[in-house]
Amino acid sequence: MKKQVKLLKLGDFQFFGQKTLYELKQNLSTIGQQLQKTEGELAQKAIDPSASMEDIQALQKSKDDLKARFDVIKEQHDTMEAEQKAKFKQQAQQQKLGLGSVEDPQQKVVEAKAEMIKAVMKNKAIPNDVLQALGDDNSTGGGKFLPKTVSNDIIAEPLVKNKLREISTFTQITNLEIPKINFTLDNDDFISDKETAKELESSGDLVSFGRNKFKVFSGISETVLLGTNTAIVNHVENALQSGIAAKERKVAFVETPKTGEEHMSFYSTENAIKEVEGEDIFNAITNALDDLHEDYRDNATIVMKKSDYTKIVKELANGNATLYGAQPEQVLGYPVVFIDAAIKPIVGDFSYSHYNYDIATTQFERDKDVKTGIEQFVVTAWFDHQIKLKSAFRIAKVISTP
Structure with missing residues (x-):
C-alpha cells in the first residue's frame, strides 16, 4: 500500500x-x-x-x-x-576529545597513524593526543621525531620480508655495544677455533653499532590521502616496510658497497670472509660447511639463490624425479634460506649477523615528485648491520674452469 x-x-x-x-x-x-x-x-x-x-x-x-x-x-x-x-554539541565534544572518543585500542592506533600522516603531508604539527596514542612521550615536542609505535611497526614488522630476519639478530637500541662472544671462561685459551681467536685479537672483542642514514619514500596520491584512514595507513606502511626490507637485503649482499657501508656486506673485501672452493655448487657448499668450526656448523644455515639450488637438484637427481619433491634441508643437510641477492652461497651461524636500528631519532617529512605530482611521505632512519664474527661464516665458490 x-x-x-x-x-x-x-x-x-x-x-x-x-x-x-x-x-x-x-x-x-x-x-x-x-x-x-x-x-x-x-x-x-x-x-x-x-x-x-x-x-x-x-x-x-x-x-x-x-x-x-x-x-x-x-x-x-x-x-x-x-x-x-x-548533535553539534556532541561533535564538538568529540573533536575536543580527539582520539579519546575512539574506544577500540587497535582502531585508535590506526586513526592516530592516519592523523599523523595527514599532518605531515599538510606541514602541520602533530597533535599531542596523536603522539600519545602512538606511544610517544612527547619529550621532544613531537616536532620532528617519528612516534615510537609507527617506527616499531615499520621497522620491526615488515610486510615484505627480508628473509635474513628469520635467522639474523635484530635490535632497536641506541648506541648499542655488545661483546662478539656471549660468554667467556677464566682461561685465555678457551676459544678452540683458531680463526676466531685471531679475529678477536686483531679486532677486539666488542662490536659498536654505528648510525647509517637512509631514506624511504612512500608516494601518496590525492585519492589515497582523501580515502579512509585504514587505507592511508595500509598504503604508507606497506610502502615503507617494503623499502626497509629492500635496504636490509641490499647492504648485506652488495658486491661493491657504498663508502662507509663496506662492513655491512658479506661480500666486501673489508670483511674478507673466507671463501671455500668446490668443483660445483653442491661441493662448494659442503666443503664450506665442513670448513666451519663445529661451534658454528652446529647452528649453520645456508643462504643461496633459488636458481643455484635448482642446479644442484638437477645434477643430483640425474633423471630421478623423487629428489625434486625433497625439502632443501634433506638434500643439503642444513636449513636453507633462498635469497636471490646471494650471488654466492653463504653458510654459517647467522645469529652473528646483527641489525640494529636507532628508532629514537627516526625522522619523517614530506616531499613532492615534480615529475609526477605525487606527494611523498618520507622516513629517514638510522641503522647498522654488523657481522659480529667473520669466522662464523664461509662463502661457497665454484672453481672457475679455464
Whole structure:
C-alpha cells in the first residue's frame, strides 16, 4: 500500500513530509506574517460598525486556522532545532576529545597513524593526543621525531620480508655495544677455533653499532590521502616496510658497497670472509660447511639463490624425479634460506649477523615528485648491520674452469 504524504496548503505554500530546519524557519516566518496580518484585519473589523458579523467570523476562523498551523510548524521547528544543537554539541565534544572518543585500542592506533600522516603531508604539527596514542612521550615536542609505535611497526614488522630476519639478530637500541662472544671462561685459551681467536685479537672483542642514514619514500596520491584512514595507513606502511626490507637485503649482499657501508656486506673485501672452493655448487657448499668450526656448523644455515639450488637438484637427481619433491634441508643437510641477492652461497651461524636500528631519532617529512605530482611521505632512519664474527661464516665458490 502506497504511503500517503500529509499535505498542508495555504495559498501558494505547500508542506510535504519532513522538512529541513531552514525550510521550517522560512515556513514559520511566512505563516507568522500571515497570522499577524489577519489579527490586524480582525481588530479593525471588530471596531468597524459597518462590518458584518459574517466578515468578523470569517476572519476569526482564518486566524484560528493560521494559529493552529503556526503551532504545528513551531513544534516541528523546535524539536529539530534541539536535535541539531545536541548533535553539534556532541561533535564538538568529540573533536575536543580527539582520539579519546575512539574506544577500540587497535582502531585508535590506526586513526592516530592516519592523523599523523595527514599532518605531515599538510606541514602541520602533530597533535599531542596523536603522539600519545602512538606511544610517544612527547619529550621532544613531537616536532620532528617519528612516534615510537609507527617506527616499531615499520621497522620491526615488515610486510615484505627480508628473509635474513628469520635467522639474523635484530635490535632497536641506541648506541648499542655488545661483546662478539656471549660468554667467556677464566682461561685465555678457551676459544678452540683458531680463526676466531685471531679475529678477536686483531679486532677486539666488542662490536659498536654505528648510525647509517637512509631514506624511504612512500608516494601518496590525492585519492589515497582523501580515502579512509585504514587505507592511508595500509598504503604508507606497506610502502615503507617494503623499502626497509629492500635496504636490509641490499647492504648485506652488495658486491661493491657504498663508502662507509663496506662492513655491512658479506661480500666486501673489508670483511674478507673466507671463501671455500668446490668443483660445483653442491661441493662448494659442503666443503664450506665442513670448513666451519663445529661451534658454528652446529647452528649453520645456508643462504643461496633459488636458481643455484635448482642446479644442484638437477645434477643430483640425474633423471630421478623423487629428489625434486625433497625439502632443501634433506638434500643439503642444513636449513636453507633462498635469497636471490646471494650471488654466492653463504653458510654459517647467522645469529652473528646483527641489525640494529636507532628508532629514537627516526625522522619523517614530506616531499613532492615534480615529475609526477605525487606527494611523498618520507622516513629517514638510522641503522647498522654488523657481522659480529667473520669466522662464523664461509662463502661457497665454484672453481672457475679455464
